[in-house]
Amino acid sequence: MAYAQDIRPTTSAALATQAPKKSANMGQIIRWLVLFAGGIVMVMPIAYMLSTSLKWPHEVYNVNLIPAEPTLENYAYVLEDGRFFGWFINSLIIATATTVSNILFDSLVGYTLCKFRFPGRYIIFIAILSTLMIPTEMLVIPWYLMSQQFGWLDSYWGIMFPGMMTAFGTFLMKQFFETVPDDFIEAARIDGLNELQIWWTVAMPLVKPALAALAIFVFLGNWTAFIWPLIVTNSVEMYTLPVGLSSFGDEADVAWELIMTGAAISTLPTLVVFLIFQRFIIRGVVMAGLKG
Amino acid sequence: MYRNLSIKQKQIVWAWAFLAIPVLFYGVIRFYPTGNAILISFQNWNLLGSRTWAGAENYIKLFRDPVFWKVFQNTFVYLLLGTPISLLISFVVAYHLDQLRFMHGFLRMLYFLPFMTSAVAMAWVWRWFYQPVPIGLFNNFLASVGIPQIEFLRSTTNALPSVLAPAVWAGLGFQIIIFMAGLRSIPRSYYEAARIDGVSTWTILWEITLPLLKPTIVFIVVFSSIGFLRIFDHVFNMTTNDPGGPLNSTEPLVLMIYDTAFNGFDMGYAAAQTVVLFVVLLIVSLLQLRILRDR
Numbered sequence: 346m347a348y349a350q351d352i353r354p355t356t357s358a359a360l361a362t363q364a365p366k367k368s369a370n371m372g373q374i375i376r377w378l379v380l381f382a383g384g385i386v387m388v389m390p391i392a393y394m395l396s397t398s399l400k401w402p403h404e405v406y407n408v409n410l411i412p413a414e415p416t417l418e419n420y421a422y423v424l425e426d427g428r429f430f431g432w433f434i435n436s437l438i439i440a441t442a443t444t445v446s447n448i449l450f451d452s453l454v455g456y457t458l459c460k461f462r463f464p465g466r467y468i469i470f471i472a473i474l475s476t477l478m479i480p481t482e483m484l485v486i487p488w489y490l491m492s493q494q495f496g497w498l499d500s501y502w503g504i505m506f507p508g509m510m511t512a513f514g515t516f517l518m519k520q521f522f523e524t525v526p527d528d529f530i531e532a533a534r535i536d537g538l539n540e541l542q543i544w545w546t547v548a549m550p551l552v553k554p555a556l557a558a559l560a561i562f563v564f565l566g567n568w569t570a571f572i573w574p575l576i577v578t579n580s581v582e583m584y585t586l587p588v589g590l591s592s593f594g595d596e597a598d599v600a601w602e603l604i605m606t607g608a609a610i611s612t613l614p615t616l617v618v619f620l621i622f623q624r625f626i627i628r629g630v631v632m633a634g635l636k637g
Numbered sequence: 638m639y640r641n642l643s644i645k646q647k648q649i650v651w652a653w654a655f656l657a658i659p660v661l662f663y664g665v666i667r668f669y670p671t672g673n674a675i676l677i678s679f680q681n682w683n684l685l686g687s688r689t690w691a692g693a694e695n696y697i698k699l700f701r702d703p704v705f706w707k708v709f710q711n712t713f714v715y716l717l718l719g720t721p722i723s724l725l726i727s728f729v730v731a732y733h734l735d736q737l738r739f740m741h742g743f744l745r746m747l748y749f750l751p752f753m754t755s756a757v758a759m760a761w762v763w764r765w766f767y768q769p770v771p772i773g774l775f776n777n778f779l780a781s782v783g784i785p786q787i788e789f790l791r792s793t794t795n796a797l798p799s800v801l802a803p804a805v806w807a808g809l810g811f812q813i814i815i816f817m818a819g820l821r822s823i824p825r826s827y828y829e830a831a832r833i834d835g836v837s838t839w840t841i842l843w844e845i846t847l848p849l850l851k852p853t854i855v856f857i858v859v860f861s862s863i864g865f866l867r868i869f870d871h872v873f874n875m876t877t878n879d880p881g882g883p884l885n886s887t888e889p890l891v892l893m894i895y896d897t898a899f900n901g902f903d904m905g906y907a908a909a910q911t912v913v914l915f916v917v918l919l920i921v922s923l924l925q926l927r928i929l930r931d932r
Contacts (some may be wrong), residue, residue: 373736376737377740379733380730380737380744384744385747387747387748387809388750390751390759390766393762393766394758394762406771406772406777408777408778408781450658450659453655454656457652461648461651462645462648463648463649463652465653466652469656469660472663473663476663476667478918479667479671480863480911480914480918482867482869482894482914483671483674483911483915484666484670485898485911486674486904486908487670487674487677489898490673490904491670507666509666510659510663540648540655544655565753569754569757571755571756571757571870571873572870572891572895586755587755587757587870590758591757591873591874594878601765601772604765605761605762605765608758608759608761609758611757611758612755612758615753616753616754619749619750619753627745630811630814630815631814631815634811634814634815634856635815635818635856
């Protein structure tokens with residue numbers, strides 16, 4: 346008896362939902378296919394860049410995506426030339442150094458503004474926040490004059506100094522230090538740690554996801570930065586990857602398979618990092634986008 | 638001496654010790670240059686000679702310069718085409734992607750990948766796509782199906798949209814991710830209640846999803862508008878032979894600033910242009926916040 350009662354509602358419910366469920370599935374399949382096609386279109390430029398970098402010169406103007414005889418010859422040629430390798434190293438040094446600096450200073454300032462009570466706190470906060478309104482382009486001319494005066498033109502420091510700290514990063518970190526309970530800090534104080542130790546050993550480990558998000562943003566931003574490195578560098582040896590890649594200029598006398606190889610070299614590191622840390626990066630983008 | 642301080646006073650000392658370098662940085666690298674830019678905009682200076690007072694001369698010159706008005710117009714065309722198009726595409730993709738479970742992460746990755754690329758590298762790829770036969774991919778494709786050739790970068794009418802396309806393309810992934818996060822934050826119970834009442838999907842979209850998504854929409858509109866008003870990398874790298882060309886048809890404000898300052902060395906005039914850019918950005922973001930928040 347109980348058995349029959351159990352069965353009846355289930356089967357009738359199943360019968361009732363079967364028809365619409367099927368059409369919903371059809372809709373889902375179409376939706377999936379359309380989105381998939383759109384996604385393929387989205388990655389096409391990247392795919393063609395990679396494919397062309399693996400082609401022999403005579404095959405470059407074919408529309409086929411898969412190279413007939415794939416070769417790493419272009420990569421060997423571009424890297425042997427030496428310029429790209431140098432630019433790659435420049436970009437790596439600059440992006441890494443600015444990332445480290447931002448991680449340290451943005452979090453230190455964010456932490457101080459969040460956890461300390463001191464005269465001037467509000468003014469400093471508003472002042473830093475207000476720099477978000479100033480476009481980089483407005484500062485470029487004074488920065489150039491400054492670099493000229495202090496002899497920073499055409500040097501690593503000259504390329505890096507404007508981005509050593511960011512208001513965006515400071516604000517992001519301040520938001521995240523709000524989630525660190527004050528009791529933890531109080532307890533550490535009672536244990537006799539000084540404030541620097543508390544920041545570094547107690548608070549910092551608790552905001553690691555935010556630090557990772559910040560690191561990704563700063564690194565990507567500096568890796569792809571263009572206008573300031575273009576202005577501040579003069580010599581080919583000091584170029585960053587984007588500036589070097591841009592310096593080939595005229596498309597009339599360009600070997601497309603080599604340019605695509607250069608483009609691939611400057612894009613692959615960030616793509617590979619993304620593919621490895623995908624979930625993490627997307628969470629970071631959301632955090633940075635919504636909280637920052 | 639430090640020992641004699643109260644806990645509160647010690648905190649003040651620590652706070653300012655922590656802030657010393659950053660305060661110096663923001664003062665010297667952010668605030669001083671801002672003031673300096675405004676100051677230079679009222680001076681005449683070609684980098685080599687002396688700085689002479691010019692009053693409002695640079696601004697008057699700017700407002701009488703037909704190139705400036707062309708550039709101003711271009712900048713707003715980038716904004717008025719770029720923002721709505723990218724907003725619409727990213728919302729439609731996010732809305733549908735949000736309702737799919739099968740290989741969700743994979744699809745998301747496809748849409749997000751362009752965001753991880755550099756504008757300069759991708760500008761080369763798109764430039765190659767846009768070349769005439771026998772080089773360019775698009776025209777080769779058109780030729781193979783028998784459609785007449787399109788001049789992309791060499792036409793005064795097609796060049797601007799052609800330059801804009803990769804900029805929109807590269808930004809979509811970010812906007813899609815932000816939209817999906819916004820969609821996730823809408824409580825499920827609202828949808829369930831609507832479904833029980835038998836409300837159509839369309840009505841749910843207009844009456845529940847979009848109104849509740851307003852903070853996300855405001856953020857994306859303001860964020861992408863600022864990006865399009867400051868467009869430079871894509872334009873400079875896709876029109877390298879004649880930056881901003883052909884015939885200034887793609888030139889945005891930032892490119893004019895770069896050109897005036899670092900090719901013409903007319904620092905005062907360039908600084909005046911940066912001040913105009915700053916004011917434009919400020920007005921556009923404040924207007925958008927106003928309009929979108931009220932509704």
